[in-house]
Every structure is written in structure tokens, then in C-alpha cells.
Amino acid sequence: MTELGNRPPTTRCACAPPLHVDLVSTGTDTGLRVDVRLDGELDLATVDLVTDALACLRDERPELVVIDLSALRFVDAHGLRVVDSIHRELCGAGGRLVLAMPSPRVARVLAVAELDPQISVWSRGG
Template sequence: MPDVELNVSTASQEGHTVVTAVGELDLYTAPRLQAALAGLLREKVDRIVVDLSGVEFCDSTGMNVLLAAMKRLKEQGGSLELAAPRPAVKRILQVTGLDTVFTVTDAAPAMDAR
């Protein structure tokens, strides 16, 4: 099995939380993103932006993690947004029709440099 890595970090920014994923989001690495999102849901964060600009690949497991988090967040009255997906990830969103389910923005969230 190849050594595939996914790094996930979170940062609070102006009323929302940015979750940045870098690497490949698949069956083996999705639990890492799922754990980060579940932690934010427990904290009752109401707006999450998932920065996908560093995600090179995403399979159905990764999409399901994002979908489940969005559903739970909506149930809590919040929202989940996907930011800056690379062409390969954007294509998966389009092929599956999930580009109409998720709020997708082309720009990565601006992080405070302070």
C-alpha cells in the first residue's frame, strides 16, 4: 500500500471555522477529516469552510464524510461550504451532482496573517 497522507488543520476566523485538508482524501485518510469535523460539530460551530485547495484526490468515502458533516451541521442550524476544490475534485462534485448540494466557492478562504 502506498504511503498516502492527509493533513487536516483547523483555524477559527471571523465567525467561522476553516478546515484545511492537504493530501489525498480516500478510504484510508477520510477518518482524519471525519474526526476533525466531528469535533467541530460537538463544539456547535455554526459555519465551517473546508479548504480543498490542497486535496489532490477525493473518493466516495471522502465525499460521504463531507456530506454527513454538512447534514449534521444543517440539523444544528449551521452551514458547510467547500472552498477552492482542484479540478479533479471539482469534476467528482460535478459528475455526482454534489456541486448542486454543496455550496462551492472557487477561492480559498483568506487566512488572517496576524
């Protein structure tokens, strides 16, 4: 018989979270640059993570926000809406948004979505 205090730890699912957001701010000669790395899936279930993580942008007013999409496996219409919202907010404050290195799957979604042409997309090839 095992005592309660001697039980082995409960096993938890080793699944990765649906989306991980990394944010790094860097001061430059011309202003503030924010690099964001999205890893996982950007959809209805995760857009609030991105919105919350980028809430600081409202006060800091960066000149440039680069969102690295190289580890993003999936994006849906809700994810595209949040990207468009970030773009509009940045433009309104004099900033600029760049989407960097989307995977082929995400690049196809971006092409079909016909986002605002002012949103630059930096591909893997240059």
C-alpha cells in the same frame, strides 16, 4: 566495527502523509466559523482523520464550516460520503458547509457526484 550506540540514524521515507488536516476556529459577530484545510488525498484510508478532526464540531455547533480543497489532490466516494455527513450534521444544528477552491480534478468529481445543492462551492474565480 561500529558499536551499536554509534550507529547512524535509520533513514525513513520522506513521503508526505496521505492527508493533512488543519483546523482553525474563529468567533464572529454571528457565531463560530471553522476553517478546515485538507492537503493530500481524501479516501477510504483517510476519512477517519477528517472525522476525528471535526468531531469537535458536534459540541461547538459552528455557524459556518469552510473546507479549503485547494491542496486536495484526490477524493473518492468515501471522501464524498464524509463531506455529505458533515453537511447533514451541520444543517441539523443550523450550520452551513462551504467547499472552497477545489482543484480542477476535485471540482470534476464534485460536479459528477451531484452533492446536495445546499453545499456551496466557492471556486478559484470567485
